[in-house]
Amino acid sequence: MSQPVHHRLGLATSAGRFVATYSGLGLAALDFPSARAKAAPVAGTKDLPAEVRSWHALATAAVRAVLAGREPDELPPLDVRHGTEFQQQVWECLVRLRLGKTCHYGELAAALGRPGAARAVGSACGANRIPLLIPCHRVLAANGRLGGFSGGLAWKRRLLAAEGIRAAR
DNA sequence: ATCGTCATATGAA
DNA sequence: TTCATATGACGAT
Numbered sequence: 388m389s390q391p392v393h394h395r396l397g398l399a400t401s402a403g404r405f406v407a408t409y410s411g412l413g414l415a416a417l418d419f420p421s422a423r424a425k426a427a428p429v430a431g432t433k434d435l436p437a438e439v440r441s442w443h444a445l446a447t448a449a450v451r452a453v454l455a456g457r458e459p460d461e462l463p464p465l466d467v468r469h470g471t472e473f474q475q476q477v478w479e480c481l482v483r484l485r486l487g488k489t490c491h492y493g494e495l496a497a498a499l500g501r502p503g504a505a506r507a508v509g510s511a512c513g514a515n516r517i518p519l520l521i522p523c524h525r526v527l528a529a530n531g532r533l534g535g536f537s538g539g540l541a542w543k544r545r546l547l548a549a550e551g552i553r554a555a556r
Numbered sequence: 557a558t559c560g561t562c563a564t565a566t567g568a569a
Numbered sequence: 570t571t572c573a574t575a576t577g578a579c580g581a582t
Contacts, residue, residue: 473567474566491577493576501566503564503565505564505565506574507564507567509576510565510576512575513574513575514567528577529578530577533575535574535575536575543575
């Protein structure tokens with residue numbers, strides 16, 4: 388019936404206006420700038436829970452940092468309940484992957500004790516609703532190429548470039 | 557270098 | 570159980 392309240396807030400950056408969605412547990416989704424996102428109604432900041440306002444401040448600073456190629460100093464809590472156990476393990480690994488570092492789908496699978504699950508890792512990355520802060524753009528294919536990206540490969544390239552990483556073509 | 561074809565893990569229908 | 574993946578390895582061309 389009454390869903391847990393979700394707040395959708397615009398997040399302005401030099402690269403456009405992202406849309407952040409907060410649940411009662413923290414940041415639940417981060418959407419890339421798009422025409423559709425622009426149209427999305429965004430709550431006025433007046434009757435926002437103080438908690439959400441502070442999370443949004445952290446998220447805004449963190450997203451801007453990543454876009455600028457700087458390591459964010461503090462992340463808001465991430466609400467990752469929608470993920471399966473395996474997906475959460477993958478995302479957990481990713482938040483620990485420092486800016487400027489990359490890994491391969493297969494390496495990540497092996498690190499989780501599941502050699503051979505490279506493809507499943509790719510799927511888990513695709514299910515990530517919080518790009519940039521859960522940095523799935525730092526996961527490349529074993530042949531040095533880009534792999535995929537739900538936000539579009541142009542974004543993946545752009546994010547990697549901001550971190551000084553250059554993938555093979 | 558590119559292309560097919562398998563092998564494989566996970567998750568949704 | 571069947572199908573779809575943001576993979577990877579291998580062999581033929």
